[in-house]
Structures are given as C-alpha cells and as structure tokens.
Amino acid sequence: MKKVYFKTFGCRTNQFDTQVMMSKLKDYELTDNELSSDIIVVNSCTVTNGADSSVRNYISSMQRKNPDAKVILAGCGSHSKGESLFEDKKVFGVIGHSEKENINAILKNENPFYQIGDLEHIDSTIVEEFVGKSRAFIKIQEGCDFRCSYCIIPAVRGDARSHKEETILEQINKLAANGFGEFILTGTNVGSYGQDHNTSMAKLLKKMSMIRGVRRIRIGSMEPIQIDDEFLELLNEPWMAKHMHIALQHTSDKMLKLMNRRNEFKSDLALFRKIADQGYALGTDYIVGHPGEDEKEWSEAISRVKELPLTHVHAFSYSKRDNTPSATMKPEVRGNIAKERHRELTAIIKAKNFAFRREHTQNLEVLLESGQDGVYQGFDQYFNKVSVTSDEDLTSNWVLLNDVEVSNEGNKAKV
Incomplete structure (x- = not known):
C-alpha cells in the first residue's frame, strides 16, 4: 500500500481541510515520515508572497530529499500559483478546494493532472477523528465577502x-462520542456563518451546547461588526471559552480606511470593554507597516492599543500580496521600521497578558494536549498556555488548577 504524507501550511481552516483529506484515504497508508512517502500532499497557504515562497521552498526541498515522491499541491496556493507550478513541472498534480473530498480517486492518476474545480463547493464530509489532536476543529463556513485591500483570500x-x-x-455528535470535549469553530470568515441560511452563530452555539460531551467551545476570529446582541447574551454560558479573537487589523481610522476595513476604533473600544467586563481574555490580528502608515498614524495607533483590554495578539509585519490593492499603495514602510513597530506592539500585549494571568490563577480548566517526561502542555479557558508536571500520564485529560506559578515565560503547575 502506498504511503501518503500531508504537509499543512497556514490557518486552522487548512488544518481541518487536511483532516477531511485524511479521512477520505481508503486505499493508502498515512505516514508521518515525508522522506519515505510515495505521495506528498502539500496543503498550501497563499495569504502573502512570503507564504507562497515557503510552499515553493518546501516543494523544492522534497524534490531533492525524496525525488521519487509525487508532490500534489492542494489548498489556497493551488488557485494562485498552481498553474505555474504545474507548468514548470514542480508538482505532479494540482487539486482545488472542491476536489479534496475526491482525493482517494485523484491520487490514483498515473499521469500528471490539474483539477482546480470551483469556488462554490461546500464539504459534506463528516470528520470523526482528528489525527494527533485533543481538540477538534469544526469548519462551519467557507469563503469571505469582505474585500480588505491587502487580502487575496x-x-x-x-x-x-x-x-x-x-x-x-452530526460531526460534533460523532466527535463528542469519540471523546473530544473541546471544539474550535473555524472557517475563512467564521462570523459570517448563517447569513445565507437564515440563522446565526448564536443559534448554532446554543444547539452545539446541548450535545452530550461538549465541554468547551472556542470560536475562530470574528469581525467586530459580526458580534451582535444575540451573541453577547451567550458570554456567560459555562461552555463558552473565556477568550475571544476579534480581528481589528489596526487602530488608526485612517489606516482602517486604507485597508478597506469595516470597523472603526471608537466602536471597537466599546465592544472590547464590554466583553472584557464579562471576564474574557481578548486577542486580535494586527498588521504593522502597511503602506501609508506614517509616524503620525503609528503614534496614534499605538496609544490606542494601550487603551484596549487586549491579552493576545497575532501581529504581522505587512507583506505584499500580488494582485491586491495594497500591493500598489504608496508610500511603503521600510522593513526595519515595520520590524521595530512589530516589536513595540508585541511587547505591550505581552505585558498586558502577564498582568491578566497574574489576576487569573484560580479555577483554570486546562485540556492537556501533549507532553513528555512528566511535563504536559495545554490551554486554559483564557487561551493561555499552561505547563503541568505530573507523575501520571495526563495526555488528553482535563485538569482544574488552583495553584499556578505565573512568570513572563508562561504558567506552570503541579498535580
């Protein structure tokens, strides 16, 4: 039986898509050794030019290290770079998002193939296991109606x-029956769920919470304008993780307009304070160094960051993405300036996170996902990482902690 190795780049949505493809393999053996595999499926990310480069570099390295393997390109990169990689014979085959459920048959192709499919498909696969995972990712939607100027997605x-x-x-029912207790809702633009089905995220969450075995639900990145009163009413439910990730991207209103965003700082601040008052940790995405971000705008932006009750940040230095409006905007921000702004931003949020963790050391519910030599790693309800030392094997177990040592490096406990 031929062996297949999956290499996944990018976001949680891609991680889910890889699990979909894995679940469809009936005539192949999964392997975690890329060098001994017969087929390598690259589930690619194309969010920036740098992401494209990482995928290309990986493909090139596999051509050197495992030249006999057939490399198949999947994921977002198949739609942006698949044709050129296929024509240059860098990959044996290319499949688009709509084709991943047919992967078992597609891999049987003896001749090179380019099956890009369409961008209207919705998966019907029920994933019942997540290989090597304690938490389950649940993709609830696909695609995005926003047109942010820097984004190709x-x-x-x-x-x-x-x-x-x-x-x-049905998927959550089966996963809960298989022992999964924490579920992370993911998608391209999670908060848009239900807008085409006359329902909403809040209604879905309520139904999920009624499934036996569901202990904690996390939600992927939402947009500020997608958080309505119906959703806010659920904040104190015991099954809601006490952490939300709300994508701001910037705190300067001028920059938000340049980015073609739909949020503005005044309402963002009010929303963050309202949710933080319910005991939540709050994270965001933030782009520094986008064209047009001069010293005046940055000074205003960073002072506003200090006002926000943030505990986590996924910060990016702007990276040009070809075929987007931002790619042609001027003036550009020099790389060394963007790097310094990134450092300044992350240092502020790190200090905020440390202060939050010092105030939240009791009743921490941690799902331990991995470990070795008696030290296990997991996340609490606030999405803070905790290392737990124990003589017992605690992998995939829940622990309740009331005695946590807090340091700049993270939280530690013994059980």
Missing part, C-alpha cells in the same frame, strides 16, 4: 457560504 476561497447546520451538528 476571497479570490482563492470564494464568497462566504455556510455549511449545513445538520452536517455540523
């Missing part, structure tokens, strides 16, 4: 469309 994922509610709930 709508062009490679399509417009927003929701998965069927019954499919989502």
